[in-house]
Amino acid sequence: MNVVRLWRPGLARRERTAAELFGHADRLRRAGRHAEAAALVARGLEQDPVSVTGHLLAAYLHVARRTTEPARQEFQWVLDREASHPRALLGLARIALEEGDVDGGRAALVRALHAYPDFPEAQALLDGLATPRAAPPPGRPRLDRLRLPPAARALVVLAGDGSVVAAQPESASEEGLRLARSANLAAAALQRAGLGPLRRVIVAATDALHILRADATLALAVRLPPATPLTQGLLEINRLWAAAQHELAIARNDVVEAAAPADARRLS
């Protein structure tokens, strides 16, 4: 039997260049193999500590592994050398948004789009930060009269522009603002997926069930215990929604009635 030798003995294995390591690391990153990719990037940066590609990959991998501060430093390192690097700007924008710095995130996205106008990811995120232009409700609806359902731990009423109208307890305001921002991002994602405007949100967390209902002028959100059956949660939000619509109708009638005597005087 003939045996074919498929290797040559005695050849020393060539050490991979930094570029090769980064290339391999990027392939692993794209496959979701972040830990293996990070090890290769670290080796590559030992060989070439000033590689923009290496530092950008390092930044991506930190973000992918949810380690924010090192990611920020790596993106900043890239921007210190290439002030308009669009991917580094996008990365810093996303970190700013995570930290609640909407203005900082928006500014970085605008810079990225200025440098590279055909950048769908940056444009999508910018769309998700746009403040909805909602028509104000008629008159002054007493949405503060909405009562916290017995089973609920918090209730937040948001105007169509995302501002907090009422919160019970008052400390839930911050939660409401955060929810409004998440809802805006979700609305942008739904639009990108061709699914239409946002109507309801359900977020299940280990210690709470958050349910939100929205239209163009109003959003209501409740925080319920985590074991709340979904159907009960939806019933609660629908009941609150009906009560809110009732308050809006009262306010609308008040506006009409206030205008009526003035109209009568003008006609007489």
Added chain:
Amino acid sequence: MSRLRLGLEMDGSSRGRQVRDVVQALAHAAAVRGALLVAADGFAIAADVPPAVAVEPLAALAATLGRDLEVGAGRLGHGAFQTAMFSADDGTLFLAASRIGFVVALAEPQGSVQAIRGALEEAVTAIDSSWAPLASAGSAT
């Protein structure tokens, strides 16, 4: 009619194929139109979505939204986010956190919420279990 785009095509490992299969299975579950696995950095590791849907912008939004929910829960002193559902007139977007990123499902408006959430949770469990041995390997950069 769906389009399959995979970062995993470069990864010949069985683990990569397993994750690809998980995303495909979710995309073809009852009342589901498409599915993605998105890393927290916004890169779509695997995607099986209708042709009209652009993957990159949706992936960027999904990752940002997922991180917003994760970080927001921590900052407000709430427990970790598990799954989220965003419904619209023409369909629903489901999002769940996994070990290597976020799993996204795009569903029909009349789909059963419980069934789709169940399929999503199964997908997360499968991805997490296939990734567990190597997720802690390697060193940070």
